[in-house]
Amino acid sequence: WARARGGIELWSKQQEIIESVRDNRLTSVHSCHETGKSFVAATTVCWWLDCHLPGEAFVVTTAPTAPQVEAILWREINRLHQRAGLRGRTNLTEWYIGRELVAFGRKPSDYNPHAFQGIHARYFLVVLDEACGIPKNLWDAASTLAANEHSRTLAIGNPDDPHGEFADNCKPDSTWRVIKIGYRDTPNFTGEGVSELVADSLIHPDWVEDRARKWGRESALFQSKCEGVF
Numbered sequence: 239w240a241r242a243r244g245g246i247e248l249w250s251k252q253q254e255i256i257e258s259v260r261d262n263r264l265t266s267v268h269s270c271h272e273t274g275k276s277f278v279a280a281t282t283v284c285w286w287l288d289c290h291l292p293g294e295a296f297v298v299t300t301a302p303t304a305p306q307v308e309a310i311l312w313r314e315i316n317r318l319h320q321r322a323g324l325r326g327r328t329n330l331t332e333w334y335i336g337r338e339l340v341a342f343g344r345k346p347s348d349y350n351p352h353a354f355q356g357i358h359a360r361y362f363l364v365v366l367d368e369a370c371g372i373p374k375n376l377w378d379a380a381s382t383l384a385a386n387e388h389s390r391t392l393a394i395g396n397p398d399d400p401h402g403e404f405a406d407n408c409k410p411d412s413t414w415r416v417i418k419i420g421y422r423d424t425p426n427f428t429g430e431g432v433s434e435l436v437a438d439s440l441i442h443p444d445w446v447e448d449r450a451r452k453w454g455r456e457s458a459l460f461q462s463k464c465e466g467v468f
Contacts, residue, residue, distance in 0.1 A: 239285050244322040249432050249440075251419050252278040256285065259363075259390050262415040266369075266407045268397040269419035270466035272441040275394050279365050280314030282392060286363045287333065287340055288324055296359035297333070297341035298383060302371030307331060307343040311367045315341075362389040369395035369404040377403040397461075397468040405468050420466035421446050 240246040240256070248256070255278050258265040269275050283297050301307045308330040319328045326335035333341035364380045366372050384391045393404060393414075407414045421441050425432045446464050453460045461467050 239289065240281055243288060244281065244284065244318055246281055246318070246321075247433055247436055248278065248281070249274075249425050249436060250430060251417070251423055252281070255392070255394070255417055256282050258415050258417060259286075259392050263384070263390060264407070264414040265390070265392050265417065266404070266412070266414040267392070267394040267417045267419065268404075268408045268466055268468065269394065269417075270421050270424075270441060271396065271463040272439070272445075273419050273424060273466075274436075274439060276310045276367055277314050279367050279392060279394055280311055280318055283315055283341060283363065283365060284318045284322065284324060286361070286390075287335075288322070290361045292325070292335040292338060292340060294359060295340065295361040295363070296357060297363045297365065298357065298380065299341070299343040299365040299367060300372060300376060300380070301343070301345065301367040304345045306368050307345050311365070312343050357383060360386070360388055362386065364389075364391040366391070366393040366404075367395065369393040370398045370402070371395070372404070374403045396463065397466060400468040408468065418466055421464050423466075 240248050252274055255265065255267055259282055283299065286297060287295055299307065299311055301311060312330050316328050326333055326340065331343045332339060362384050364384045366380060380391065393407060395404060397408065399405060406412060408416050421427055424440050426437055426440050426442055449460055449464055
């Protein structure tokens with residue numbers, strides 16, 4: 239779908255993420271800096287709504303702040319929507335097909351779990367972007383949306399905090415399909431064949447070496463931002 243419908247180039251870990259959403263109810267991705275996390279989340283949203291009938295599918299996204307919802311994830315959704323010529327119209331937080339709302343993005347800073355309740359669809363997708371910063375009550379509210387057989391949840395972000403819901407859901411004994419991305423997994427280190435455009439957008443060896451000198455390889459910052467571990 240990404241290639242044929244959207245003209246989108248995905249590298250191997252991004253493909254693994256979307257395939258996991260296809261095959262698993264719960265997918266949790268802890269990743270280093272600059273791997274295209276929000277891009278692959280936006281691609282997943284566009285794929286989901288394009289491959290299900292209007293009225294049968296719905297998407298809810300959230301991120302810790304309004305700029306992260308609007309300027310990062312939904313900016314990418316808007317760009318992909320236009321590039322692929324998808325149905326309906328989008329803005330910074332909503333997607334309509336005709337008069338029907340089929341997706342929206344909300345920030346959790348209002349700490350109002352009731353904002354997520356009362357929405358139902360056969361094919362429900364919940365995306366928790368920058369998941370480390372999302373409070374537990376919003377995780378609980380989001381889980382009530384994705385409760386049926388065909389629902390899916392994607393949580394993705396930097397592993398900045400070893401405590402909390404995101405960290406728990408990334409543990410080996412959790413019920414989530416967990417995907418870890420460190421700098422060594424990315425094309426600029428593995429030699430995976432990607433376009434220059436993709437390579438230029440991903441974490442670079444010079445930056446990793448600079449951060450190793452600045453932060454130290456054993457520091458929490460280096461472990462999170464470069465190694466992709468909590």
